Amino acid sequence: MSLTQFGPVYSGRASAVRAGEVILSLVASGLVGMRGWAGVRRLQQPYDRSLQLGLDRLAAQCVQAGSSPPVGVADLVGVWCAERPVDSWPLEFDPDAQVSGERLLIGGEPSEFCQEWAVEARDVVAEVHENALVKHIKDTAAQLGRPELYARWRLFVTEHAVLGPDEFLAAKNAVLDVPQWPTWLEESYGPVTVEASAGGQVAVCGGCGQWIAPRANGRVRCRVWRCVQRHDLPEPTWTEAQGARLLEPELVRFVALPGRPELDLARRLAARGARVVLYPKLDALDLVAFWPGGHSIGVDVKDWHSPYLLARRIKTFPRWGSGDPHAYRRGYLVVPRDRLRANRSYMKILTQRSKALQEQPHIEVVCDDDLVASCPDLGVMGEVICGP
Ligand SMILES: [Zn+2]
Structure with missing residues (x-):
């Protein structure tokens, strides 16, 4: 075999790691981007360009490493992504990236590991903002001078994956003084597809509350990481499909699923007597919570599988002056406890890897249970609200 040079020559460990990450991101986003993905048997469908780019670069790395490259997209997807853990690929990764034993496809579906690396190819925040509906609702709420409408919409879609015809009508009529509200709901929920x-x-997961598309074999099993982990996952409930509406898949992934741990934390803080404001200032933080005694916190909840990728996404916490109704004393970045249980190095990697955390030493990184336990408990019920 002639050693033709493909692409740039990488030298040094940092650039080798970077090259490996680019390939992983390209392949992962290609897998996630395959529309109508129905497993490895349906490869004749046109596939995402990034999959081809990833294949080309991976092949070049294989040649450099003296190992056999994947022989085509079918081999890349059906064997490399479905059967081989990423650490067996001839690529170099940072140990903190924790690629060991991780596969990109599990049961023919992109794994959580795959989905996060796919998002790494773009920008997760930009991606949510790129969703025209989310952006439109934010902009309209800002124009109306009613930022709480955005929080209210977000709370609603997080809590409602499937709506029957009567529920849908009631939801559309829930905010009568805002003529845009019914349109927002029309665009958030689509008719039930075959x-x-x-x-x-339609099946609704007893764990995450999201609708579940049945698999090719007719089985209904939630693929959300947290639900897959649970041994006591309740059976799904079933709703009549006729006339029902489903939350759009994009909103499930980027709004409703991340919204669950946020809402769960908000309720636990309210149960200790706090007044909890969700998504203050059009999502500047996930929540701020106030206790009558003066204790106040600002919180961002991050529910990521990979601390290595999360570390790149942490933002600067907003600081609001004492006259601001959302001003808080202490800022927290919260990671759900089950993420830490599943990965003993999580906190270490996150705090060592995040520049934003190093630049904001006043922001504490804690798990949800520890934050709740550290807050006052007044023994009375507080509230969870969407506006100041
Ligand atoms: Zn679930």
Whole structure:
């Protein structure tokens, strides 16, 4: 075999790591980007360009490493992504990236590991903002001088994955003084597709509360990481598909699923007597919480599988003057406890890897349980609200 040079020549460990990350991101986003993905058997479908780019670069690395490259997209997807853990690929990774044993496809579906590396190819925040509806609602709420409308919409979609015809009508009529509200709901919920239903019904996961599309074999099992981990996952409930509406898949992934741990934390703080404001100032933070005695906190909840990738996403916490109704005394970045249980190095990697955390030593990184336990408990019920 002639050693033709493909692409740039990487030298030095940092650039080798960077090259490996670029390939992983390209392949992962290619897998996630495959529309109508139905497993490795349906490869004749046109595939994402980034998959081809990833394949080309991976092949070049294999040649450099003297190992056999994947022989085409089918081999890359069906064997490399579905069967081989990423640490067996001839690429170099930072140990903190924790690629050991991770596969990009599990049961023919992009794994959580794959989804986070796919997002790494773009920018997760930009991606949510790119969602025209989310941006439109934010902008309109700002123009109306009613930022709480954005929080209210977000709270609603997080709590409602499937709506029957009557519920949908009631939801559209819930905010009568805002003529845009019914349109927002029309655009957030689509009719039930054939792929999303089974036997005229839609399944809703008993764990995460999201609708579940049945698999090709008719089985209904939630693929959300937290639900897959649970041994006591309640059976799904079933709703009549006729006339029902489903939360758009993009909103499930970028709004409703991340919203669950945020809402869960908000309720636990309220149960200790706090007044909890969700998504203050159009999502500048996930929540701020106030206790009558003067204790106040600002919180961002981050529910990521990879601390290595999360470390790149941490933002600067906003600081509001004491006259501001959202001003808080202490800032926290909260990681759900089950993420830490699943990965003993999580906190260490996150704090060592994040520049934003090093630049903001006053921001504490804690798990949800520890934060709740450190807050006052007045023995009375507080509230969770969407505006100041
Ligand atoms: Zn679930």
